[in-house]
Amino acid sequence: MATELQLTKRYGVKDSYTLKVSLETGGYASLPKLFAMTPEQVVEEVKASSLKGRGGAGFPTGMKWSFVPKNTGKPVYLVVNADESEPGTFTDRYLLANDPHLLLEGIICASFAIGCHTSYIYIRGEFKQQFDRLNDAIVEAKKAGYLGKNIQGSGFDLEVYVHRGAGAYICGEETGLLESLEGKKGQPRIKPPFPAVQGLFACPTIVNNVKTIASVPWIISNGAKSYASIGTQESPGTHIFGLSGHVNQTGYWELPFGMPMMDFINNYGKGVKGKLKAVIPGGSSCPILTAKECEDLTLTYESMKAHGTMFGTGCAIIMNEHTDMAEVLKNLTHFYADESCGQCTPCREGTAWEDRLMKKILAGEATAKDLDLMLETADNMEGKTICVFASALAMPVRSFIKKFREDFEKRLIKNTVSVPETVS
Amino acid sequence: MAVQFEQKTIDEFEGIAKRYPVRRAALLPALWLAQREFGWISEEAMVCVAKLVGVSPMQVMEVAGFYTMYQKNKPGKYHLQVCQTIACLLAGSEEIKKTIERVLDLKPGQTTPDGQFSYQTVECLASCHTAPCMQVNDDYHENLTPESTEKLIAELRKK
Numbered sequence: 013m014a015t016e017l018q019l020t021k022r023y024g025v026k027d028s029y030t031l032k033v034s035l036e037t038g039g040y041a042s043l044p045k046l047f048a049m050t051p052e053q054v055v056e057e058v059k060a061s062s063l064k065g066r067g068g069a070g071f072p073t074g075m076k077w078s079f080v081p082k083n084t085g086k087p088v089y090l091v092v093n094a095d096e097s098e099p100g101t102f103t104d105r106y107l108l109a110n111d112p113h114l115l116l117e118g119i120i121c122a123s124f125a126i127g128c129h130t131s132y133i134y135i136r137g138e139f140k141q142q143f144d145r146l147n148d149a150i151v152e153a154k155k156a157g158y159l160g161k162n163i164q165g166s167g168f169d170l171e172v173y174v175h176r177g178a179g180a181y182i183c184g185e186e187t188g189l190l191e192s193l194e195g196k197k198g199q200p201r202i203k204p205p206f207p208a209v210q211g212l213f214a215c216p217t218i219v220n221n222v223k224t225i226a227s228v229p230w231i232i233s234n235g236a237k238s239y240a241s242i243g244t245q246e247s248p249g250t251h252i253f254g255l256s257g258h259v260n261q262t263g264y265w266e267l268p269f270g271m272p273m274m275d276f277i278n279n280y281g282k283g284v285k286g287k288l289k290a291v292i293p294g295g296s297s298c299p300i301l302t303a304k305e306c307e308d309l310t311l312t313y314e315s316m317k318a319h320g321t322m323f324g325t326g327c328a329i330i331m332n333e334h335t336d337m338a339e340v341l342k343n344l345t346h347f348y349a350d351e352s353c354g355q356c357t358p359c360r361e362g363t364a365w366e367d368r369l370m371k372k373i374l375a376g377e378a379t380a381k382d383l384d385l386m387l388e389t390a391d392n393m394e395g396k397t398i399c400v401f402a403s404a405l406a407m408p409v410r411s412f413i414k415k416f417r418e419d420f421e422k423r424l425i426k427n428t429v430s431v432p433e434t435v436s
Numbered sequence: 437m438a439v440q441f442e443q444k445t446i447d448e449f450e451g452i453a454k455r456y457p458v459r460r461a462a463l464l465p466a467l468w469l470a471q472r473e474f475g476w477i478s479e480e481a482m483v484c485v486a487k488l489v490g491v492s493p494m495q496v497m498e499v500a501g502f503y504t505m506y507q508k509n510k511p512g513k514y515h516l517q518v519c520q521t522i523a524c525l526l527a528g529s530e531e532i533k534k535t536i537e538r539v540l541d542l543k544p545g546q547t548t549p550d551g552q553f554s555y556q557t558v559e560c561l562a563s564c565h566t567a568p569c570m571q572v573n574d575d576y577h578e579n580l581t582p583e584s585t586e587k588l589i590a591e592l593r594k595k
């Protein structure tokens with residue numbers, strides 16, 4: 013039996029983004045159940061569902077919510093991360109455009125759970141259509157008593173505002189995002205304090221991804237047990253998985269966790285154009301996998317981890333045999349060098365170095381020493397920075413060079429090849 | 437002559453500023469309003485924004501400089517923003533860039549002498565499954581080919 017769609021059921025329905033269609037198709041149906049619970053019960057329910065954050069790190073959502081300190085006298089904020097800028101990732105965009113009311117319903121659930129009365133949606137600047145849709149949806153919801161004071165007679169008040177970014181990848185990092193929301197440059201903050209304790213305007217703040225929040229209404233309506241029975245034990249529920257690159261059909265599909273990667277590529281992506289060479293499984297920051305490694309890979313957090321990579325955003329980039337990994341890595345070093353916020357020396361210098369070295373390699377002016385220098389630079393970038401952006405380049409650099417060394421070596425000045433690392 | 441916000445924009449801004457407990461938080465929205473009203477973020481516009489928000493012009497300059505979507509030079513009537521990141525690279529974004537550069541005789545960061553087109557390369561637009569893609573002003577154009585790119589430019593020219 014096919015699993016019920018939780019996140020994408022209104023996609024393709026005419027005017028799916030309007031309140032009218034939302035209500036006709038079960039929108040906001042979780043609220044009576046929600047308001048019959050206590051906030052603590054909602055947190056427990058989400059904990060019991062084992063829902064993991066979809067923003068990249070996969071942090072358990074219920075647990076994150078439980079970190080909000082009680083009775084500080086300060087307001088609590090919920091901030092929805094709709095910055096979606098991780099290269100290869102494109103599914104929040106459609107959720108925002110197709111079903112803004114599902115997100116609002118999720119925001120109501122999450123805000124009620126953590127005691128928030130003002131929530132901000134931080135949306136990347138390029139999503140102008142989605143920005144307008146969200147604002148329209150908020151106006152509609154407010155008029156109908158789903159937002160504002162005393163929502164549906166529950167006594168619970170909530171205002172939701174959309175805040176538009178303006179082009180900076182680093183604003184997807186949650187503390188960079190909070191800085192940006194405060195009207196500053198989006199430079200990540202040193203942690204601790206973590207946002208749950210001291211976040212937006214120095215108040216307790218929960219930052220969650222769009223799909224994380226949109227997953228909550230189903231959990232409230234159907235219960236944590238039903239949610240946990242979908243997918244695998246460590247990766248419960250459904251997710252919107254994406255495919256880009258060298259497949260016959262690119263796109264996105266909502267599926268339960270657990271499908272083998274090759275089935276996903278073959279059945280949904282209609283197979284690889286040519287022969288499979290490599291997969292970046294969840295956005296450009298995830299270590300790359302060889303075709304062989306994908307043979308027994310499944311679309312779960314645990315399988316990705318067991319293969320030395322990360323689930324990330326669940327949007328995979330597929331590359332065929334004709335792909336030159338040196339060219340692809342140059343593309344990534346350029347991206348990270350360009351997008352580093354510049355606060356930390358190892359990141360600012362390291363990303364620039366990696367990019368310069370890749371340029372040298374592509375120009376055919378590099379020696380084996382330069383390849384070693386790239387790996388050394390990657391090591392020096394990690395663990396010494398304010399945020400994990402630097403690691404997000406270090407990991408690809410290491411995995412590309414380790415797994416596809418021949419693509420780099422053939423561009424080196426001859427007779428300088430060092431002994432290759434063993435490829436497992 | 438110094439640029440100035442229209443009264444109704446000022447009123448709109450005051451409505452937005454109320455959403456935040458701290459007025460400075462409305463700086464990004466103020467810069468968006470300035471870009472809408474003046475077409476780009478000139479130094480004069482920054483001074484104007486600073487006055488409106490109640491921060492120093494230096495602070496505005498710093499923030500405006502950090503975000504790539506605030507145009508620090510006057511863009512063309514049609515601002516072409518071509519994605520050059522990984523999925524678009526795999527799908528042929530280099531060909532799209534070359535096409536634009538040939539047809540309009542532009543390099544990234546330049547504007548045509550008649551002010552019709554400006555061109556910029558950008559990073560992942562979150563449309564990787566419809567690569568290669570570009571944004572023209574606020575609109576996405578997806579699954580581009582050199583031919584469709586040329587056709588699009590010709591259509592925009594006629595508008």
Ligand SMILES: Cc1cc2nc3c(=O)[nH]c(=O)nc-3n(C[C@H](O)[C@H](O)[C@H](O)COP(=O)(O)O)c2cc1C
Nearest residue numbers: 065066067093095096097184185186219220221224
């Ligand atoms: C460099 C960088 C960029 C990020 N970009 C995004 C993003 O675009 N969208 C997102 O939801 N999370 C992004 N994250 C993850 C956030 O920091 C944060 O973990 C997430 O929003 C938390 O939500 P979740 O618990 O629902 O996953 C990024 C992290 C880093 C380090």
Ligand code: SF4
Nearest residue numbers: 353355356359397399
């Ligand atoms: S690691 Fe890089 S992106 Fe993150 S705070 Fe430091 S300089 Fe900025």
Ligand code: FES
Nearest residue numbers: 519524561563564
């Ligand atoms: S890489 Fe071009 S849209 Fe994502």
